[in-house]
Amino acid sequence: MNRSPRLRRRDWKRTSRHHRIEAGDPVDGSTEIGIVLAPEFWGEGHGTEASWLLTTYAFEERRIHRMEAVAVDENTDSCRIWEKLGxxxxxxxxxxxxxxxxxxxxxxxxxxxxxWQG
Known part of the structure; x- marks a missing residue:
């Protein structure tokens, strides 16, 4: 997914209620990613874009070894984001x-x- 991001950091506050990368474990290099979007921004690709940006940042800047995300199984849109990103x-x-x-x-x-194909 090598592309120029549409969603810039300055836009995150407007579109998301919550986005994060946990501090990560310095021993095993793992961290968890998560994002919660305001309902008025669902279905516009912002979740995928923000998740792509956070994952790329974690791997390229923080040198994280493994990223993990958790989704409610009924939230097919959230599951699709993680699958789409690899x-x-x-x-x-x-x-x-x-x-x-x-x-x-x-x-x-x-x-x-x-x-990661970011």
């Missing part, structure tokens, strides 16, 4: 989250630095 599903956690009165499954996605 993350592979590596785990399925049954009823691991409780939200709005019910349990939900979580899917774990990951990509290694040498697999």
């Amino acid at each position: 993350f592979c599903q590596g785990g399925h956690l049954k009823e691991a989250a409780y939200h709005q009165g019910r349990y939900m499954d979580l899917l774990i996605y990951a990509v290694l630095e040498e697999e």
Whole structure:
């Protein structure tokens, strides 16, 4: 996915409610990525773009070895983002989250630095 990003850092505050890269573990080089967009920006590619930017930054600037993302299995748009970016599903956690009165499954996605095509 070698491209010029449409979404610049200055736009993140406007489009996202939350975006992060965890500090990472200096021993194993792993970190978790996550993003939550304001509903009015869903379906416009901002989630994919911000996730691409954060992952590229982690691998190129922070020299992270492995990135991991977690998605609710029912959130097919979120799952599609990670798959589109080359993350592979590596785990399925049954009823691991409780939200709005019910349990939900979580899917774990990951990509290694040498697999990243950013």
